[in-house]
Amino acid sequence: MNFAGRVNVLSKSETQEINDRAAELKRKGRDLVDLGAGDPKFREPKQVRSAGKEAIEDGYTCYTEVGGNPNLRGAITERYKKVFEVDTSNLAVMTTVGAKSALFEIAQLLYEEGDEVILPRPYWVSYSAQVELAGGTPVFVMGKRDDHYLPTAADIEPKITPATRGILINSPANPGGGVYDENQTRDIVDLARKHDLFLVGDECYDGFVYERDRFWTLASSDYERVLIVGSTSKNFAMTGWRLGYIMGRTGYIDELEKIQSHLTSSPPAISQRAGEAAFRNELTLSRRLRERFKLKRDYLAKELSELPGVNCPSPPGSFYLFPDVRGTLTELGYEKNEDGKLAEVLLEDAGVVTVPGSAFGGPGHIRVAYLPDEDRLREAVGRIEGTIRSLV
Ligand SMILES: Cc1ncc(COP(=O)(O)O)c(C=O)c1O
Known part of the structure; x- marks a missing residue:
């Protein structure tokens, strides 16, 4: 089929593969902690x-x-x-x-x-x-x-x-x-x-x-x-x-x-x-909710920074962390731009969904959304730590 040339500029979303795999694992009953999606996990007011x-x-x-x-x-x-x-x-x-x-x-x-x-x-x-x-x-x-x-x-x-x-x-x-x-x-x-x-x-x-x-x-x-x-x-x-x-x-x-x-x-x-x-109703995030997000951000940034090869600053906005994982990739024997491999390992071994930074033009990083509740974040940290430490 000859479609209009303009669609040639579009490529399938690089995140699609990992999302499809996560959906498949969920269907099979695997308990995943989702730090991937950008959909706020609270309900609309x-x-x-x-x-x-x-x-x-x-x-x-x-x-x-x-x-x-x-x-x-x-x-x-x-x-x-x-x-x-x-x-x-x-x-x-x-x-x-x-x-x-x-x-x-x-x-x-x-x-x-x-x-x-x-x-x-x-x-x-x-x-x-x-x-x-x-x-x-x-x-x-x-x-x-x-x-x-x-x-x-x-x-x-x-x-x-x-x-x-x-x-x-x-x-x-x-x-x-x-x-x-x-x-x-x-x-x-x-x-x-x-x-x-x-x-x-x-x-x-x-x-x-x-x-x-x-x-x-x-x-x-x-x-x-x-x-x-x-x-x-x-x-x-x-x-x-x-x-x-x-x-x-x-x-x-x-x-x-x-x-x-x-x-x-x-x-x-x-x-x-x-x-x-x-x-x-002036329903921007309540001060309390924002305060809670800030605590989650700080918790996760600190925990991730303690992992081998991870550099994770605590950014002032949005609800994402974008840790530099080039050190970890090297320790795991991957190239510095193979962040997709790390996201795959985290999904398959740790049951934690993240997005490879390459999908955003930021190879050597992963994107982590700190949207789940505190206990699920703690669970995610434990799992990520277990997986990475067992591999390096
Ligand atoms: C930076 C940025 N701009 C725009 C959008 C699109 O948002 P909307 O749901 O309003 O289309 C998103 C959604 O993830 C986003 O992250």
Whole structure:
């Protein structure tokens, strides 16, 4: 079959194999500790569930405005005013089917054949595929380990060429967990301004910052070529409701609505009502929940760092650790980039699911999500330690 050439840029997800194997082991009754998936393990808040049920009962189940209903959009803008003290007077919002379609639509709006787009490395897997589907060319830039690999303006600038059209930054980051502080973000905004580039900020994990005053949303910047992407998936544990959004200048949002009108029409009506309840009730992660995540992060980072060859910093955001396991790989007799082998051993021998860093362009690392309860994390640590110590 001859499919359109554009699908050639897509490869099957590198994580698929390990997920398929984990699913197979589970079917066979194996008890696995899942540190792999990025699906928050807590339930969405009960106000969200009630609002979704009410939407169904009220018959709010039809087509809606393309960019989402005005109450929901208003609730999102209010959240930025309240939580981040942003002056939103110049900003408009379009809601989307998750952050994934938000980023897809942005790529369709901004990039075409011959454009270069600067992306962080390690990266969330869809960034480069979306740029390539739009005809653009991804240019990756990796920051320093001390910054949890977040590229700074100084790292990005040498990558800028006459073909560069945009920069994408992700803070708090998946998989590295880094968070830009205000100065670092402002420097990147200044760089984009200097070179007249679009700047896209994926801020889906903005509820998971453990040093609260560290995070500075791009929505606070006065640069007009900025688009901010957010989501209900992580903050409110609403992955299956498929609700995200884009914030930016009205002119941009109008153009994005044209694209969305031919793509999804809008996010689902029911999810819009549920999302409004989430934003209105100020249901970002409660301080207690965040405190608990922080303790889990510190526990796991410390335990993993004590294993032979593992270097595991404790990053300031998201809910992932991204330990450097090159030392362990060497001790086990593997090449430094064979992180897939380690993930396989951890799955088969220890019954612990992790994701190889190579899947995110970060070979020599594994991604570990500290989402399970404390006792399951302790169980995971015991199993990983047993397996690694028995092999080195
Ligand atoms: C960095 C990042 N951006 C975007 C997304 C997509 O989120 P959504 O569920 O809103 O489509 C994810 C999901 O894992 C992510 O990790």
